[in-house]
Amino acid sequence: MGTSSTMSLINVFIEPKSVFDNLHANKKWGLVGLALLIGITGLSSMMFFNGMSTDWLIEQQLAGMGDVSPSEMKNARQGLAMMVEHTGTMAAVGSLIMFPMTTALFALYYKVASSALAVTKPDFTFADWFSFSIWTQMPALINTLGFMALFLTAATSDLPISMPNYASINQLLLGYVAGESLYVWAESLNLFSIWSAVIATIGFNRCCKMPFGQSAFCAVLPLVIIFGVWFLLA
Amino acid sequence: MKKLIILIAIVSAVSALVIWKKLNSGHQSLLVNSELVTEQILSDSILASGNLIFNTQIQIRSEVTGIVTQVLVEEGETVDKGQILMQLDQTSFAADVANNQAAVNAQKIEIEFLSAQHHELRRQFAVKEKLYAQKLVGYDDLEQFKSQMLVSTIKIKAAKERLNQHLATLTFTQDRLSKTTFRATMPGLIAAVDVKPGETVIAGTTNIIGSALMTLADPTTILAELRVDEADIASVKPGMTVEVFAAANPKQALNGDVISIGTSARSSRQGLGLYFRVKALIKDNQQLYPGMSCRAEIITAQSENSLNVPISSIRKEQDKYYVWMMVNNKASKHYVEVGMATDTQQQLISGVTKGQTVVTGPSRVMQDIKEGSALREKQGS
Numbered sequence: 001m002g003t004s005s006t007m008s009l010i011n012v013f014i015e016p017k018s019v020f021d022n023l024h025a026n027k028k029w030g031l032v033g034l035a036l037l038i039g040i041t042g043l044s045s046m047m048f049f050n051g052m053s054t055d056w057l058i059e060q061q062l063a064g065m066g067d068v069s070p071s072e073m074k075n076a077r078q079g080l081a082m083m084v085e086h087t088g089t090m091a092a093v094g095s096l097i098m099f100p101m102t103t104a105l106f107a108l109y110y111k112v113a114s115s116a117l118a119v120t121k122p123d124f125t126f127a128d129w130f131s132f133s134i135w136t137q138m139p140a141l142i143n144t145l146g147f148m149a150l151f152l153t154a155a156t157s158d159l160p161i162s163m164p165n166y167a168s169i170n171q172l173l174l175g176y177v178a179g180e181s182l183y184v185w186a187e188s189l190n191l192f193s194i195w196s197a198v199i200a201t202i203g204f205n206r207c208c209k210m211p212f213g214q215s216a217f218c219a220v221l222p223l224v225i226i227f228g229v230w231f232l233l234a
Numbered sequence: 235m236k237k238l239i240i241l242i243a244i245v246s247a248v249s250a251l252v253i254w255k256k257l258n259s260g261h262q263s264l265l266v267n268s269e270l271v272t273e274q275i276l277s278d279s280i281l282a283s284g285n286l287i288f289n290t291q292i293q294i295r296s297e298v299t300g301i302v303t304q305v306l307v308e309e310g311e312t313v314d315k316g317q318i319l320m321q322l323d324q325t326s327f328a329a330d331v332a333n334n335q336a337a338v339n340a341q342k343i344e345i346e347f348l349s350a351q352h353h354e355l356r357r358q359f360a361v362k363e364k365l366y367a368q369k370l371v372g373y374d375d376l377e378q379f380k381s382q383m384l385v386s387t388i389k390i391k392a393a394k395e396r397l398n399q400h401l402a403t404l405t406f407t408q409d410r411l412s413k414t415t416f417r418a419t420m421p422g423l424i425a426a427v428d429v430k431p432g433e434t435v436i437a438g439t440t441n442i443i444g445s446a447l448m449t450l451a452d453p454t455t456i457l458a459e460l461r462v463d464e465a466d467i468a469s470v471k472p473g474m475t476v477e478v479f480a481a482a483n484p485k486q487a488l489n490g491d492v493i494s495i496g497t498s499a500r501s502s503r504q505g506l507g508l509y510f511r512v513k514a515l516i517k518d519n520q521q522l523y524p525g526m527s528c529r530a531e532i533i534t535a536q537s538e539n540s541l542n543v544p545i546s547s548i549r550k551e552q553d554k555y556y557v558w559m560m561v562n563n564k565a566s567k568h569y570v571e572v573g574m575a576t577d578t579q580q581q582l583i584s585g586v587t588k589g590q591t592v593v594t595g596p597s598r599v600m601q602d603i604k605e606g607s608a609l610r611e612k613q614g615s
Contacts, residue, residue, distance in 0.1 A: 014240040063598055142244070146252045153256070166255045175610075177265045191251075 009033055012138045016199050019135055020206040023128055030131035037134075037141055038099050042092035044148045048164070049088035051157035057084050060161045064178045099137075106222070107133040110200070113218040118208035132203055136219075139195040143167060167191045181234045189227055197223055264603060265610050267595040268560055269547070271586045275539050278576050279477075279531040280469060282512065284460035286480065286526045288425065288451035289515065295444035296435040298322065298413045307448075309427045313418045319448060322414035322435065331411050334404035341397040348393050352386040359383055418450055425449040425524060451524070456516050458490060460530050461509040464499055469534040471495075476514040481527040490516040492532065537574050537581050545580045547592040548572065549600070557586065558593040558603050565593065565607040 008026045012019045012033070019026055049057065058080045065076060083090070107129040114121060114129075124132070147164050162171070162178075170176050170186030177183060200219035204210045210218070300322035307319050359379045365371040426449040429435060438444030458478045462470055470492060477487040496511035514530065516522070547557045548570075559566045570585030586592070593600060593609065603609070 010241070011237075013244055014237045059598070142248055146248050149252050150255060167251060171255070 009036070009138075012135050012199065013142070016135070016202045017206050020132070020203045023124075023131060023135075023207060026135075027127065027131045030134040033138055033141075034099065034103065034134045037137065037144075038096050040141060040148075041095040041099070041144050044144050044151075044164075045091035045095065046088040047148070048151050048159070049091060051151075053158055054081075054084045056158040057087060057161070064161065103130060103133045103137060106136065109222055110204075110218075113221070114204070114208045117214060117218060118204075118210060120209040122207045124207070132207065136196050136200040136203060139192040139199065142195075143190065143192040162187060165190060182231070185227065185230050185234050188230075189223075193223060264565075264599050264607055265612050266560075266593045266599055266603075267612050268591045268609075269544055269594050271541055271543055271582070271588055271590045271592060273539060273541055273588050274579075276537040276542055276574060276576055276579055276581050277531075277533045278535040278574060279533050280462065280466040281529065281531055282460040282462045282466075283527070283529045284458055284512075285524075286478075286516075286522055286528055287457050287459050287524045288453060289455035289457050290420075290422075290452035291425065291524075292419060292422075292450045293446055294319070294416060294448040294450060295438055295446060296322070296413070296416075297437050297444070298327070298410055299437045300327070300414055300435060302429055302431050302433050302435060305427065305429060305431055307424050307427065309424055311424045313422065313424060313450070315418055315421050317418045319416045319418055319424070319450075320429070321416070324411060324414045327407065327411040327414055330407040331404065334400060334407050337400040338397065338404050341393060341400050345390060345393040345397060348386065348390045352383070352390060355379070355383045355386050416447065420450065420452065422450050423453040425451040425453075456522050456524070457493070458514045458516060458528055458530055460512045460514060460528075460532075461500075461502070462512045462532070464508045464510065467495070467510045467512075470510075470512055470532055475533045475536075476530050477533070478514065478516055478528050478530045480522060481529075484529075488516050488518045488522075490514040490518075490530075535574060540573065541582045541586055541588060542579045543582060543586070543592050544594045545575060545578055546597070547594045548580050557582075558600065559586075560591040560593060560609050560611070563609055565603045565605060565609050567605055 006029065008019045008022070008029045009032065052060075058077060061080050061084075062073060062076060065073075068076070107126060110132055111124070111126060111129045114124070122128075144164075147166060150163055150166060151159055165171060165187045168187045168190040170183065170189075172191075174182070174186045176186050197216075197219045201212065201215045204215035204218050205212055208215070302320060303323050304321040305319075306321070307313055307317075313319065359376075362371055362376050362379050366373070366376045427447075428449075429445065429447045435445040435447060436442070458476065460476075472492050472495060474492045476490040476492055478490055479485070479487060491514060492512055493515045494513045499508040499510055501507075502509055512532070514532075543557060549556050549558070554569055555572050556567050556569045559568050568585050571583040573581030573583045575581065593603065
């Protein structure tokens, strides 16, 4: 019988193997983790966008469109002006929908991957894999906390809307600007995604008794496929 | 202990990332478009479209009605002055001339006859006078003869006037006969031939224009007849340089000068606004044909060879103009004095030197540039 405790919410970062060794027992804390992810992400979005002036927010979103014709710019401006006041709310609702969906998709992938490659197939239900998936996404919580630290300590409320991606490879290394073909790709791939892959590697190793190499392969494969295809198409 | 160290390391790493991001956001370089300050002559111009026409062009029409028997030239043929171009059927006209010639001849014979008669009467009068002196004829006989002589003289005068009348008619018919032969009134090019042998040509009258037969033109000078919008016409003056681009060769600029400007506005066929007709004499000798469409740039103002920059790089601050220079990838504000401008280029009188790099856009980014801002050139700018 495994032990569960609130410490699992900390251990997932400092000692992930203990969380995966007690995956069954930590299921409810996994749900707490998901709730924290949704709640803190939604709260940060609302605080971030609601603090901005509408003009700034419209200009920022228009700047993100890259080079467009004056008529397209005008139409976009009119459309954005109608929705700008609800940007924060829409972002919060988005995280409420997106997090469970991506968690479920990853859970499905992990289940299939373990069925195909696990040395010892664990006696996991889909709910267990869902919990597994939640734990691998917990680095996103740290990402959000860092983002909150950035905008709460800023001198002004009118901030670049690319600020949530402060840890992306674009803002750390590549420096693409809006409109360039790889901008969105580079903004989407960040250090915390890599951290999530590391946690998933540990999870596969502990739960499925896979060698580290094979575990890393299973953990990184979704990232490689998604970002690899995206890179080729961009 | 190990967990604590890992926790501290994670917190430190994330904190360091956040702090680095805060520090770096103030030094983020802006991606801009840039161009070099160049030296060239700026020309402000008005655009117009129109057609090419010959400077001297004669429309040949018939003064007599008749049937064409010969067309001796073809479109595009060069002719000399006096060369026969075409021929109408001369039969009726020649018959008229012959008729009138015969009348003249008959009248001359009549005059001869009357003159001979008058001569005989004079002889008889001389005899009568001798007989009267010898009192062999009466006074009445003599006076009767005198009257007959007077009548004969009058008859001769009348016959002479009739001769003049016939001569005039003969001249008229000869002139009409000559008009059945069409000759070139100047050396030139047959620009159009609108008639064929066998066709009937109609002479022009007061309200009816005669048949158009041919167009004879001087091909050495060609005009561009341009339609200049009423909004632009005030800027156009005679003598201004024009660059004409024929539709057949749109990349070749033909130089010309404005020689005349219409005095009244005309309505365009599409009913869209008014235009003035401006004629420009083309100086370059090229293979051009009348009727060709063309577009033209009328140079209304031209600067000297001077420094200029794209107009998008010019910013205004109250009453002063400035540009952002890229100096060692940093923004530097330079105040400038501006001169004339075209749609895309601005002349700068002072404030910059040739070869310096100015920031030209994007306009959204230029609003964020401050003195010393880190700049990065966009690829392809």
